[in-house]
Amino acid sequence: MGTTLQIKPLLTISRSGKLEMVGKIRGRRRAIDSLLDYYARNSGQEGLVLIGHGDCRPDADGLAQRVKMRFPGARVLIAPVGPVIGAHTGPDMLSIAFWGAEQEPDGKWAHPWHADAI
Incomplete structure (x- = not known):
């Protein structure tokens, strides 16, 4: 039913993993669009961005280009997901992962790694 209605789940990794x-x-x-918005809200906007894809390289390239246009200081890497992740997500999965901007007062990362996927 979700496929017919084009409903895409948005997933994240919690602080507990x-x-x-x-x-x-x-x-x-x-x-x-929501992946790009998630990056804008939660990132330091100048760091490393990892875009993962499940056999949809053109979509990954498009997202990477949009990140670079909006955040010129971001360094973007693109990689296919491995078979373990792919077995759970299926084809056409996109993800964005990055170091977040949120830090504790002592300078340690409160939630160092953000990831979101469709």
Whole structure:
């Protein structure tokens, strides 16, 4: 049913390391837009960005280009997901992962690694 309606789950990794659903978006274009928005809200905007894909390199390239245009200081790497992740997500999965901007007062990262996926 979700496939027919083009409903895409938005997943994140919690502070405890668990995969959690944080929302649903209708349509692939909107889901990809949400990945860019997630990066804008949670990143330092100048660091390393990892874009993972499940056999959809053109979408990964497009997202990478949008990140670079909006955040010129970001360094973007693109990689296919491995078979273990791919077995759980299926084809056409996109993810964005980066070091977050949130830090503790002592300078340590409170939530050092953010990841979101559709």
